[in-house]
Amino acid sequence: MPKTSQLHPRQEPLPPASPSPGPNSLGALFWAFTGLALQGFGGVVAIAQRELVDRKRWLTQAQFVEDWAVAQVLPGPNVVNLSLMIGDRYFGVRGGMVALAGMLSFPLVIVLILAALFSGVSDSPVVQGALRGMGAVAAGMIVATGLRLLSALKDNVLGTTISWALAAATFVAIALLKLPLIWVLLGLGGLAALWAYHQLGRLGKGAP
Known part of the structure; x- marks a missing residue:
């Protein structure tokens, strides 16, 4: 009897892990961006990358880099552009407006309160030195995030x-x-x- 060769199916590599479907409601989108804004002292990019890519997995690393690049090029604050883009991706114009509201609402209140308090001590050398120190930390956060995105x-x-x-x-x-x-x-x-x-x-x- 002629020998029959048994064909083994070729083992295909497993596809890379895909991001989760995204926020399941407008409320989840709003509170997610509110959390980003409230954590983003000195800049939101470092927090946004960790939350949206590493924790929530709404975006892959490559998608985040692409969206962030577009947000940087467009006029206006880059984090505002990013929130509009991601909100619109999942819920259309409503999502963009909700994500923007989450990004700006609570920080706006906090900034107004801090501005009122800061006006009385803005000339203090101690306060000015603290601000310079926070500037160095903010720069370090941005550099660290950039290094993580190099991959x-x-x-x-x-x-x-x-x-x-x-x-x-x-x-x-x-x-x-x-x-x-x-x-x-x-x-x-x-x-x-x-x-x-x-x-x-x-x-x-x-x-x-």
Whole structure:
């Protein structure tokens, strides 16, 4: 009898863990962004990445980087832009408005109270020194979050080398040359967009 070969199905790698479906109600969306805002002393980006990606898993790391990049480029506060984008993604315009309300309502009340209290002690050297110290902590939080997001660059369509080159050029342009942000966005951001468009075109044609 002829030998029959037994075919074994090829083991496919397990897909990466996908984010959860997202907030199940407008109330959950509102309180989630309220919690982000109340924790975000010195900036919300570090808290937003931890809460939305690591804890709630509403976004993957790559999705968060993409949304944050768009929020940075658009006019206005980046955290406000991010809240509008995420709220709109899950509940449309209503979600955007609810997420924005969660981001601004309680912090607005707190800021008004602190502003009234701060007006009487703003000239105190102790208070000014404390503010400088908090500024250093805020800068450290932003740098730490940026380092955590670097892992998403390996899947970026630009390629790791180009991504690092653009990051270095942006640092030189803003920190050392002190160029206006709008020109850095138009110049380096425009070049990055054109290169990404070129790379996506190559992928669409099946180019190696």
